[in-house]
Amino acid sequence: MPETVLVVDDHPLVLTTLVCTLLHAGFQVLSASSGGEALAVASRPGQRIDLLVCDLILPDMPGTDLASRVSELHPHMRYLYITGLPIIRESPRTSSRHYCPSRSSRTCWCGGHMRSWVPIPGR
Numbered sequence: 001m002p003e004t005v006l007v008v009d010d011h012p013l014v015l016t017t018l019v020c021t022l023l024h025a026g027f028q029v030l031s032a033s034s035g036g037e038a039l040a041v042a043s044r045p046g047q048r049i050d051l052l053v054c055d056l057i058l059p060d061m062p063g064t065d066l067a068s069r070v071s072e073l074h075p076h077m078r079y080l081y082i083t084g085l086p087i088i089r090e091s092p093r094t095s096s097r098h099y100c101p102s103r104s105s106r107t108c109w110c111g112g113h114m115r116s117w118v119p120i121p122g123r
Helices: 012-024 035-042 063-073
Strands: 004-008 028-032 051-055 078-082
Touching: 004 012, 004 035, 004 063, 012 028, 012 051, 028 035, 035 063, 051 063, 063 078
Parallel strands: 004 028, 004 051, 051 078
Antiparallel strands: none
8 A cells, every 4th residue: 555645735836746746656645735624634534644744834824733733643644844935944853753855855855765754554
């Protein structure tokens, strides 16, 4: 079973690009354009989410709050924050659960490199 990624971004072009890239890389992809919509997707009975890819700034809540709330429903899930803000710099992993790439490195995470970082239940 392919890994399931929930992508959340309020910019349609970014959302569509990430979804298409991840589908092409072989992931099962769910998408939402707001934190509230993402919580509704994550709350579906039987839904599995291995990775949350979300914008740091969403219209209805910060991406960090969304990740915290979704991880309560999916404790094994990891998350990847994305942003178009130039103030965000590449940061080292502060835990094994999240990472914030810089704008220039975002593309490399949307393919095979991401798969090696996504936890797969049962492995």
